[in-house]
């Protein structure tokens with residue numbers, strides 16, 4: 001099945017769910033900083049960040065912002081450039097052009113405050129989880145007391161004495177995240193943290209990431225699995241072929257829902273809705289009017305139809321999963337890769 005790239009109303013940024021935010025570890029700077037989801041200094045800013053390998057542009061003029069205290073999902077199909085972007089944020093790959101600022105400094109300059117799980121931490125299968133962390137703590141120059149703290153955070157204290165090789169995939173992933181937390185980082189960057197996990201493992205990672213945010217950290221993760229990420233992230237950037245398609249809150253992406261209207265006469269209803277919303281947002285499916293409309297547009301649609309003497313016998317908002325939105329945005333054919341050069345779109349705070 002092919003999905004056409006849809007037209008959508010401009011998005012507005014949700015305020016999110018700010019709550020009390022104790023400082024992680026010893027960083028008083030984080031304690032004094034602005035709360036989650038606010039418009040304070042972003043934790044990550046990229047400005048036309050670009051990476052080319054030879055003649056191939058794998059990250060193409062990417063401009064986005066990650067806010068303090070959110071879980072930010074970097075989403076896109078395989079090969080979209082997600083890992084390359086994360087590596088640029090970590091200073092592991094040099095951009096061809098453009099820039100990235102992380103925690104107020106050029107990418108790579110804030111390593112002490114950034115914990116990352118991008119290539120796997122290289123854990124030893126024959127060592128226990130705890131001993132693996134002890135090795136990494138020594139290597140990172142952090143106190144052994146952090147080992148117990150991060151084991152507790154990832155809920156692995158009970159199994160910390162078991163050999164890493166005996167862990168389930170979910171436990172291995174959580175131990176990798178524990179390793180990324182050893183430095184008590186303000187920003188945690190995770191490449192595909194839910195990849196390969198079963199639903200229980202995904203729930204565990206989700207709970208863990210929520211705990212990290214509650215501790216005052218910011219999380220950036222990548223994924224190509226939308227169903228999982230819509231449960232985990234506050235905001236997402238959707239990328240394909242290196243280009244940003246949308247940067248938005250998950251609620252806003254879902255809010256681009258479908259309004260299904262049972263109306264007669266149908267041709268008058270189509271004309272009225274087309275005048276109100278624009279013809280691109282109107283279609284007829286199985287004898288019903290399908291409108292791309294936000295929930296707050298429902299009343300105006302109803303009013304316009306009734307005013308035009310159209311009988312409205314049914315009117316319901318159908319939420320789309322993020323997956324549906326994603327497929328539509330990226331033009332992904334479920335059986336194959338995305339088209340090579342999707343048209344970039346920005347739906348962030350009043351811009352398109």
Ligand SMILES: Nc1ncnc2c1ncn2[C@@H]1O[C@H](COP(=O)(O)OP(=O)(O)OP(=O)(O)O)[C@@H](O)[C@H]1O
Pocket residue numbers: 053058076077078079080081082083084085224
């Ligand atoms: N060092 C490199 N040299 C040449 N091409 C590279 C290099 N690193 C990545 N690429 C290419 O850049 C493109 C983007 O890769 P990247 O790993 O960033 O994508 P991704 O979105 O993380 O995908 P996946 O989910 O499959 O890991 C791919 O086509 C990849 O082959």
